[in-house]
Structures are given as structure tokens and as C-alpha cells.
């Protein structure tokens with residue numbers, strides 16, 4: 266069983282691009298099922314109202330329980346002053362298991378990291394090229410697991426990949442997901458230098474094909490234990506709210522394995 270740690274779902278608001286209009290799951294769910302993905306972390310598409318977006322995502326998660334795992338997406342600037350309330354509500358009312366922030370909205374500061382720490386949730390962060398800023402987040406909040414989307418860049422910025430690998434090596438709480446990384450050898454480098462316990466499979470579905478993205482992991486030719494960590498173990502550990510060393514079981518992750 267594989268866990269996909271990065272997928273989008275539901276309606277967006279701006280209607281100027283696919284990612285802020287709608288993230289339809291029908292094709293994704295069939296493709297994911299066909300390649301053994303049994304759990305998927307879903308985050309809302311870009312939106313103007315976080316509360317409404319969480320509500321819409323919660324309805325989707327409920328319809329596909331236990332297959333989908335919801336994350337609260339907050340906008341550090343627009344939601345300033347109510348981030349913790351939004352996150353707590355998303356966790357307690359909807360059962361969401363993490364927080365997503367996209368650097369195109371704004372980069373996270375203390376308010377987001379304190380909400381993550383207080384609620385015991387991992388932060389999935391798209392740094393939008395500003396990978397170096399994670400140095401401060403990771404240092405100030407070592408208890409908060411941070412997963413940097415796309416190994417630092419969806420836009421093929423090799424400098425961001427190098428920065429993120431270095432952060433993964435030096436900070437116990439810094440991880441990365443594999444979604445959308447084009448230059449394969451940076452994935453090789455991430456495993457070699459930071460270790461397989463720091464990398465998580467992510468597809469960036471529904472826009473990227475999950476089987477294509479998963480094939481990249483298979484092509485790393487890892488030993489079975491290392492591949493298990495990347496495709497399942499690390500995600501299971503972070504979704505359990507633990508940064509401790511991974512165990513061999515998946516107890517507590519969205520029901521049956």
C-alpha cells in the first residue's frame with residue numbers, strides 16, 4: 266500500500282488557471298487505485314476563503330473515507346489572527362491531519378508554526394523558490410515536521426533542490442516530497458545524503474499522473490525497507506503526529522491498511 270502525500274482536491278476561487286479553479290479527483294482516484302495508492306493527502310485548490318475551502322474538502326474526504334486524508338490550507342497573510350482557530354477547527358471537526366501553506370500566498374511565520382506545534386500537525390510547505398527561508402522555520406520550531414513540496418521547486422529550480430537537500434541533512438524535522446521533480450538525480454541525491462526517512466512520495470495530483478510520479482520512486486532502485494519508507498512509512502509516521510523513528514506498522518493511519 267502506498268500513501269500519496271501531495272494531491273489537490275475541490276474547488277478554487279480565482280478562475281484564472283486550473284489550480285485555482287477546480288481539482289477534480291475522478292481520474293486521479295482511478296489512476297491511483299491502479300498503481301496501489303491506498304491513501305492520499307488532499308489539500309484545497311487555491312481559494313479566497315479558507316473556512317469555506319476546508320468545509321468543501323471535508324465533504325470530499327467524508328465521501329472517500331478512509332482513502333483521503335485532509336489537510337487545512339491557510340493563507341498566512343489573509344488568515345492572520347485566526348490561523349490557529351482555522352487549524353484547530355479543521356483538526357477537531359473535520360479530522361484533518363496536517364497544514365498546507367503555499368508560498369504564492371505568503372510564506373509562513375510564527376503564527377502558522379505555532380498552530381502546527383499546538384495541534385501536533387505536520388506542515389506541507391510549497392516554498393515557491395524561497396527554500397532558504399526554511400532554515401529559520403526549522404530552527405525555531407524543531408518539533409514541527411516540515412515537508413517541503415517538490416523538493417523545493419515545481420519550476421525546475423536546481424538551486425532550490427540543492428538548498429532543500431542541505432536543509433534535510435541538517436534539520437531532523439525537514440523532509441521533502443517528490444512530486445513534480447524533473448531532474449531525477451536530485452531525488453537520488455536526497456536519499457543518498459539525507460536518507461530515505463526524509464523523503465516522501467507525492468504526486469501533485471490530479472494534474473500530474475500518480476503512476477508516472479510513483480514510477481520515479483521505483484526507478485530509485487532502493488532496497489525494500491528504504492522504498493517502504495518513501496512510499497508509505499514516512500507519511501504514516503507524520504500523519505500519526507510523530508517525528509520519532511518509523512515503525513513497521515501503520516496503526517492509526519485512516520483505518521485499515
Ligand SMILES: [Zn+2]
Nearest residue numbers: 271273414469
Ligand atoms: Zn501541489
